[in-house]
Amino acid sequence: LHATVTLDPAFTVAPVRRRTFGAFVEHLGRCVYTGIHDPGHPSADADGFREDVIALVRELGVSTVRYPGGNFVSGYRWEDGIGPVEQRPARLDLAWHSTEPNTVGVDEFMRWCHKAGVEPMMAVNLGTRGVQEALDLLEYCNIAGGTHWSDLRRAHGTEQPHDIRMWCLGNEMDGPWQIGHKTAEEYGRLAAETASAMRMIDPGLELVVCGSSGSQMATFGEWERTVLAATYDDVDHISAHSYYHEADGDLASFLASALDMDAFVDAVVATADAVRAARKATKRITISFDEWNVWYIDAAESKVPTDWPVAPRLLEDHYSVADAVVVGNLLISLLRHSDRVVSASLAQLVNVIAPIMTEPGGRVWRQTTFHPFALTSRHAHGEVLRVEVASPTHETARFGDTPVVDAVATHDVEAGDVSVFVVNRSVGEATTVEVDVRAFGAVRLVEALTLADADPHAKATPDDDGALAPRPNATAAVTDGRLRVELPPVSWSMLRLS
Numbered sequence: 412l413h414a415t416v417t418l419d420p421a422f423t424v425a426p427v428r429r430r431t432f433g434a435f436v437e438h439l440g441r442c443v444y445t446g447i448h449d450p451g452h453p454s455a456d457a458d459g460f461r462e463d464v465i466a467l468v469r470e471l472g473v474s475t476v477r478y479p480g481g482n483f484v485s486g487y488r489w490e491d492g493i494g495p496v497e498q499r500p501a502r503l504d505l506a507w508h509s510t511e512p513n514t515v516g517v518d519e520f521m522r523w524c525h526k527a528g529v530e531p532m533m534a535v536n537l538g539t540r541g542v543q544e545a546l547d548l549l550e551y552c553n554i555a556g557g558t559h560w561s562d563l564r565r566a567h568g569t570e571q572p573h574d575i576r577m578w579c580l581g582n583e584m585d586g587p588w589q590i591g592h593k594t595a596e597e598y599g600r601l602a603a604e605t606a607s608a609m610r611m612i613d614p615g616l617e618l619v620v621c622g623s624s625g626s627q628m629a630t631f632g633e634w635e636r637t638v639l640a641a642t643y644d645d646v647d648h649i650s651a652h653s654y655y656h657e658a659d660g661d662l663a664s665f666l667a668s669a670l671d672m673d674a675f676v677d678a679v680v681a682t683a684d685a686v687r688a689a690r691k692a693t694k695r696i697t698i699s700f701d702e703w704n705v706w707y708i709d710a711a712e713s714k715v716p717t718d719w720p721v722a723p724r725l726l727e728d729h730y731s732v733a734d735a736v737v738v739g740n741l742l743i744s745l746l747r748h749s750d751r752v753v754s755a756s757l758a759q760l761v762n763v764i765a766p767i768m769t770e771p772g773g774r775v776w777r778q779t780t781f782h783p784f785a786l787t788s789r790h791a792h793g794e795v796l797r798v799e800v801a802s803p804t805h806e807t808a809r810f811g812d813t814p815v816v817d818a819v820a821t822h823d824v825e826a827g828d829v830s831v832f833v834v835n836r837s838v839g840e841a842t843t844v845e846v847d848v849r850a851f852g853a854v855r856l857v858e859a860l861t862l863a864d865a866d867p868h869a870k871a872t873p874d875d876d877g878a879l880a881p882r883p884n885a886t887a888a889v890t891d892g893r894l895r896v897e898l899p900p901v902s903w904s905m906l907r908l909s
């Protein structure tokens with residue numbers, strides 16, 4: 412197979428946004444407890460946070476971290492997680508049928524954010540709670556002092572306000588599984604009331620209203636229209652969530668999952684702009700794609716327990732090369748939509764459908780999905796380019812006629828660096844890709860890395876998490892302004908020029 416990709420520095424989409432490389436920490440399974448927080452671990456700091464995990468979070472290149480949920484937040488009482496730890500109540504977590512010990516709460520999480528060098532993205536509970544509790548949490552976090560909640564934060568040892576800028580107005584309120592699930596009208600009203608009251612405390616907050624939990628939701632589209640009609644003036648972003656997995660052995664459709672993400676984003680943009688036109692508004696709503704990943708949602712790993720354990724092994728998916736190729740392709744999709752997708756969160760960060768895995772008191776290791784995320788975060792810089800891909804197509808059961816090759820590129824004008832991220836979605840055939848870079852003048856190849864394996868279902872192991880890391884692709888070479896490279900089947904690659 413043969414494909415061409417044409418690049419031109421004049422054809423830009425938008426700047427690369429650091430917030431595209433966000434992640435998500437939920438009180439779910441072992442994401443918090445024995446994930447980021449494990450006081451008995453040899454690398455734990457004075458707050459009980461694992462420094463070996465923080466080192467991998469930094470290596471992953473994570474920008475923002477959404478917290479504390481997820482479905483968990485819709486039953487969460489944030490006040491349970493503040494003050495002396497020994498006085499905090501244990502609670503039933505209905506979302507994951509677990510016991511929440513409340514050892515970690517907002518103050519601990521914020522300390523972790525500082526240590527990990529990430530920006531927080533805080534979610535409020537609009538499932539079992541409402542406007543007042545959201546205001547109380549905002550006052551606790553962002554007011555300097557002199558009020559009940561802010562002085563309580565100071566009494567608890569955090570003198571300076573946390574100054575959290577991004578806030579999510581609930582989580583997946585369109586989902587029947589959500590505690591306090593609402594109709595679009597009910598949720599739109601509550602979100603608008605909460606948003607406008609939060610802005611009375613701080614007009615400069617960035618507020619994310621809940622969009623759909625996936626493009627397969629029966630209410631998709633109409634939900635966005637109704638919710639945005641109710642909240643348009645009070646919010647900045649609308650959320651999108653999407654998870655993918657290989658079903659019934661149909662690898663080709665799974666590898667093309669980014670087509671669904673592309674269509675999802677385009678539909679939300681169209682809907683938001685239709686609301687804008689009807690309101691004669693000038694402001695544009697942008698997208699926070701704040702849950703996305705590969706998730707084998709029907710697998711045994713995702714069955715909730717029956718006996719209310721603390722930090723059970725839940726959603727601990729073990730990822731393959733094909734899963735990593737899809738993750739890399741989903742990042743390509745997010746990047747090419749950088750004009751409207753201004754923030755995104757890989758769900759999740761540690762242990763729970765995560766690129767980083769831990770053993771309680773033991774090792775930390777990287778899943779296959781770690782690598783495309785880390786490399787894209789590290790090397791996507793400057794402007795996202797609108798690339799012209801001419802690819803052979805193949806038939807997939809889910810998407811019909813599907814391009815085999817998908818790509819995006821970024822251009823750092825000052826440094827003169829060009830990074831190309833490209834996937835070969837063919838299940839069985841290598842594809843030669845020719846990237847036309849003549850518009851950049853004389854450029855040389857800096858690096859070509861490819862993630863692939865003879866067995867697309869091969870998985871990294873805790874003992875050897877580097878075994879399936881991307882390897883130099885020796886076929887890559889630039890001649891006469893054209894970069895030629897051979898991409899093996901089911902592969903993700905990064906090509907860097909300067």
Ligand code: AHR
Nearest residue numbers: 437481482483582583758
């Ligand atoms: O990330 C796992 C779960 O997926 C989240 O809690 C929920 O928001 C979504 O359904």
